[in-house]
Amino acid sequence: MAMIQYGQHYSFAKHWMKISHNQNVLTGSGIVAAVVLMAIFTSINFLGVRKLAHTNSTATWWKIGVPLLTIFVLAIVNFHGSNFHAANGFNPYGAKGILAAVSTSGIVFALLGFEQADQLAGESANPKRDIPRAVIMATLIGAVIYITLQIVFLAALPHNQITGTWAHAAYTQMSGPFAQLATLVSVGWLATILYIDAVISPGGTGLIYTTSTSRVSYGLSRNGYVPSAFEKTNDRGVPWFGLIVAFVVGCICFLPFPSWKSLVGLITSASVLMYAGAPLSFGVFRDRLADADRPYRAPAGGVLAPLAFVVANLLILWSGWTTDWKLGVAILIGYVILASNRIFNLNPTTPVLDLRAASWLPFYLVGMGAIVYLSDFGPLKSPVFPLWWDMGVVAVFSLVIYFWAMRVALTRDRIEAMIGDVVLPEADPGVA
Numbered sequence: 001m002a003m004i005q006y007g008q009h010y011s012f013a014k015h016w017m018k019i020s021h022n023q024n025v026l027t028g029s030g031i032v033a034a035v036v037l038m039a040i041f042t043s044i045n046f047l048g049v050r051k052l053a054h055t056n057s058t059a060t061w062w063k064i065g066v067p068l069l070t071i072f073v074l075a076i077v078n079f080h081g082s083n084f085h086a087a088n089g090f091n092p093y094g095a096k097g098i099l100a101a102v103s104t105s106g107i108v109f110a111l112l113g114f115e116q117a118d119q120l121a122g123e124s125a126n127p128k129r130d131i132p133r134a135v136i137m138a139t140l141i142g143a144v145i146y147i148t149l150q151i152v153f154l155a156a157l158p159h160n161q162i163t164g165t166w167a168h169a170a171y172t173q174m175s176g177p178f179a180q181l182a183t184l185v186s187v188g189w190l191a192t193i194l195y196i197d198a199v200i201s202p203g204g205t206g207l208i209y210t211t212s213t214s215r216v217s218y219g220l221s222r223n224g225y226v227p228s229a230f231e232k233t234n235d236r237g238v239p240w241f242g243l244i245v246a247f248v249v250g251c252i253c254f255l256p257f258p259s260w261k262s263l264v265g266l267i268t269s270a271s272v273l274m275y276a277g278a279p280l281s282f283g284v285f286r287d288r289l290a291d292a293d294r295p296y297r298a299p300a301g302g303v304l305a306p307l308a309f310v311v312a313n314l315l316i317l318w319s320g321w322t323t324d325w326k327l328g329v330a331i332l333i334g335y336v337i338l339a340s341n342r343i344f345n346l347n348p349t350t351p352v353l354d355l356r357a358a359s360w361l362p363f364y365l366v367g368m369g370a371i372v373y374l375s376d377f378g379p380l381k382s383p384v385f386p387l388w389w390d391m392g393v394v395a396v397f398s399l400v401i402y403f404w405a406m407r408v409a410l411t412r413d414r415i416e417a418m419i420g421d422v423v424l425p426e427a428d429p430g431v432a
Contacts, residue, residue, distance in 0.1 A: 001260040003037060003206070004030055006176050006198030023259040035251050037203075041210040042247045046238055059204030066197040067145050070178055070190065074156040078185040083155050088165045096376065096387055103272075103319040104265040110146050112271055113205075114138040119212040122219075128295035153177065158184055210250075214242035224349035226341055256326075265323040269316055270330065276312035279305040280402065284409040289416075310398040316368060317394050320377040328369055352418070360404045367397055 005024050007013040016030035026034060084090055091098065102108055117134035124130045161171040161184070174180045179194035218239040221230035232241040253263065283305040285292070298304060316324060341347055375390035376383045385393050410418075 001026070001034065001254075001263055002202035003199050004033055005260050006179075006195075006202070009176050009179065009195050009198070020259075023261055025259045026254060031254050034254050037206070038210075038247055038250050041203075041206050042243050044207060045210050045214065045243050046234070046240065047236070059200060059207070062197070063201045063204055064141070064145070066193060066201070067149055070182075070194065071145075071148050071152050073187055073190050074152045074181070074185070077187055078156040078158070079152070080155055080157075080159075083157055083159075083162060086159070086162045087169060092166055099318040100320060100377065103268055103315050104261065104323065106261075106264050106268075107146075108268045108272065108315060109264045111139060111142050112268075113142055115271065116208050116212045119215050122215075132296045149178075153181065156181060156185060210243065210246055213246040214239045217242035217245065221347060222349070224341075224347050224351040225338055227346035228348060229346075262323075265319055266326055266330075269319040269323050269327045272312050272315045272319075273327065273331075276309055276316075279308040279312070280405050283402070283406050284415075287406065288409065288412045306399055306402045309402045310395050313368060313394050313398045314391060317372055317375060317377055317390060319372075321372050321379050324369065324372050328365075331365065354410060354414075356408050357410050359408055360401055364401045367401070368394075371397060 004013060004016050004026070008017060008024070013033070016027060016033050017024045018027050019025075114135040117131060117138060121127055121131050157171055162169045166172075171177065171181070176195060176198055179191045179198065182188070182191035182194060217226060217230045218233075220226045221228055221242075230239065230242045230245070232239065234240050282298075282301060286301050286305070316327075319327075342350070371385065371390065371393055372378055374380065374384040375393075376385065376387040377390065383390070
């Protein structure tokens, strides 16, 4: 989606998108182009992890180098500190505008690059060293680069681009903002690099997301949650069935989510909901298996875990009802898949379900949906929970759910037995 949107600069891609409700959405030919790109990502993944790693490493260095070059050049050529108070002023839409942008405008999405380090952790040669380094550094480097880019972009805008209000300023019509800004400030050579980068950078992201998706489905299958077909691999150790399913599902998503913004909003909420389970698991392991060998020890875990759970739920709140109801539908589809897998015995591995340990889950999902609906981020003209109050309600609700989950969690003996039941696949000598 991003590759096609940024590629609007090229004449051959002009008809792949159109403006609808102030968003760039795919046309019929655009959907065809998107499917072809998805097919390319999938095909490269069939080459195996080692070849993929070389491809992704090259794209990663490019993705770091070009933004740094952009920051340096624009800061020197056209930096105006007065821009931050131009148009209708600094922070014209208040706290709600900022909070909504965090979840729905790609800000959280931009910082999710660390998740692939977790999802591909099983293919690391030295996980004790590599995983903490990859997760922490990916987050820090991404945050610094993106924040600095935003500062430089705003400061480098010519004054005639930000007259009136920020929402209706001329720059909002840019399909490739940084490249077009470089052209406006007479740095044409940088614009050329950025137009090339606008295809390479999101392409690298799409490539590694395709990889991690197939590995997640492979892991779900090994644990018995989805059909065993997802464990099928080729002679390179690539989970080919999961790749094909990821390709099909990805193509289907172009239909209800034809714009990059609408798709990113859902992906962000779904990812955050997935991450919300991490502090719960962390809290249980810290309590039940306190003396277990751990290569990395998080300081102040007893405080960070419930705090992280609160923050994850706040991000879901800020995504708004328009996004979250679609997430609810996706969750229901997921439960149908889980139930079908169990009813029709599509996987010989049967996960042991403990209803008491999961007793908090339906209350959590339904409760969060209700809070979002009744909040200032919901559809009601007169919300039951106005701004700030809604965040307080989410915080209290999150802490109740967190400590409820801690109380009913599996016992130490059950956890150790389940860990002992995990059968690891034979190592692929080509992976390390």
